[in-house]
Amino acid sequence: MLIGMVCALGAAVCFGTASVLQAVAARAAARPGDASGVDTALFLRAVRQWRYLAGLALDAVGFVLQIVALRHIPIYVVGAAMAASLAVTAVVAARLLRVRLSRLEWGAVGVVSAGLLMLGLASGEEGDGVGTLALKLGLLGVAGLVLLVGAVAGRLPDGSRALVLGLAAGTGFGVVEVAVRLVDSVSLRELLNPALYALLLGGAAGFLLLTSALQRGSVTAATAGLVLGETVGPALVGVVWLGDRTREGLEWLAVLGFLVAVAGSLALARFGEPEPQPEPSGTA
Template sequence: MTTLFALLIAATAMVGNTVAALWEARGSRLAKYGRPVWLQPWFLAGLLADVVAWVLTVVALRYLPVFAVQSILAGAIALTTLADHDWNPWNLIRRDRWAVGAVLAGLVVVAASAAPDRPDALPPVATPVLLVSFVVILAAAPFVWRAGRPMLLALLAGLGFGGTALAVRAIHPGPLRWETAGNLLLDPLVYGVVAMGVLGVLAFARALQDGAVGPATAVLSVTEVVVPGLVGIALLGDRIRPGWEGAALAGVLVALGGVVALTRPDPESVRRRVH
């Protein structure tokens, strides 16, 4: 598979994640006034879109570094923020328009800085470190859940989805074959994919129920780029293109600046919800 095709697959997954976030947000908010969220058709449709996007993400992660794929997925922030304002960029205050642009520009640079290859083998410590990290995050999840703060829940969701991406990238390096597919059930990282994925879905659903779509997605997007991206470079052998180290760092800082701006409340702006 060519790098360009893998990038297109990741971009399609980004669109799927955007649709999923919007539908899940609608279902989560309707749950306040009627049936539980798990029985809301809009939320269930969003979960289906999430599944499709996740499958596409898995394919992209077989050929691209974690931080490249996650950076492309984070482009959903532009679409969700616009949707939160009736798809009209002029409904955004100037600060938010610049912030969305900063997030997108920063993440595009991060994606462009990725070297499109994967190592032949992982370091021996990779799997134990990932599994211990997953246990720590899962242990902290109940405390974050009880706090009920949308931005903390979005951060937790970002760690969940980011952990899923790392586990997918780490599982069985190299091409997958039918004769080795059964061995996946013996890999503890497979169960890490499931646990962290469920955590991400639950935490993000709670964040959307109590907060605005755009800011929550901003925190989610950058968290699932920066944290797993750094771990992928340090632990899984993902590489930055030679000479692009400074650009990658600048891209992360610009994107983070945009997220901070998007998460700041503005009393003069009218935050429209997705209906």
């Protein structure tokens, strides 16, 4: 249990720091006339920048830590920790990019921390459900749907486009969270497991759509959609289909902690792509 919680928090630190670096790179790589949905050209330009590469390296470390966490603690705890990476992003932005946090935003960081503490106290062992073939095929279908929604979202008005892109990206990452639990091991037998392909497709779709979401539109809306997509659905799947449970008698604390952590993360949604304050101009 302790190993899983430490790894989940470590993954949140990696993802939260990476988002600052990747967001800056995505905006720098943007060009007039770029597509607004699944934009591989934007991704290829962004990946040439050291900031984006450094962010990807942190994402890789975070992903490994996330896998370890998902093998030790319930999905709802890991999902809340991933949403809490926004608190890390806010703190990193405040330190490195000189973005000022208001008292309410510092309070939201504290709220996220309190929610994670409640989840840590209430969470039980991960469920022993292995998932049915229907669930694995369903995950693969959802991953494909994420790409389709991303392509269609490019035609939506500015107000709703960012939210849909963020929600689709979060759903892709949520597919990864569930699929990790449904892949038993690295073996030739797993090549026949639909969950393996759902994991790969969901992760790739999430990265593409998140890059597009950060490049244009309301970042707050996009990040709010991301948080909801990667927490609520996977948590429900873990409880209903995979047998995730809480400590006996502490169900209420787990629910409260989950809601508190997600609500605090939503309050920090603008830090999905923090913009540094302009340097004060000097006098001649």
